[in-house]
Amino acid sequence: MSTLQRPKSGTMIGGVCAAIANRFGWSVTLVRLLTVASILIPGPQVIIYLILWAFIPKEI
Template sequence: MYCSRCGKQVNAGASFCSACGASVASFGDVAAANPPVNFDGITRPRANRVVAGVCLGIARRYGWDVSMVRVAWLLAVVLCGTGVVAYIILWIAIPEESYALPAGPPTRVP
């Protein structure tokens, strides 16, 4: 099994990665559906984003629901009018997630 955060190999019975300390979950585990909060900084994910991934990146960074972040952003656009400009600035300022691949061969699921 490999850590989804740093890509290092993790023992089968481990709950946390020994290299980065991230929570490691099996496929049927509840923690896999709710990834831990990312304390390294905000990054725009490459998958599951709607426009540029700004709202999803903010939601993942702070552990919030992405739908609530998108609704709050929509309210900021409608009520204040500055949401579009802020979104474009954050689109440029927040880096994209890297293309990290595991160091070893992928594990098979029986």
């Protein structure tokens, strides 16, 4: 497992899904699909994504 950092490459919007996938050794595509699917369910998912985007550091 690596640290939780948004990668420089391989990101689509903010790199949050790629950071989570890299941290836990999951498929980036799977995390992205789950994120999009969760947005269809009512709740604060978009706000959580934006907060994570702000607080997960970018890879140096």
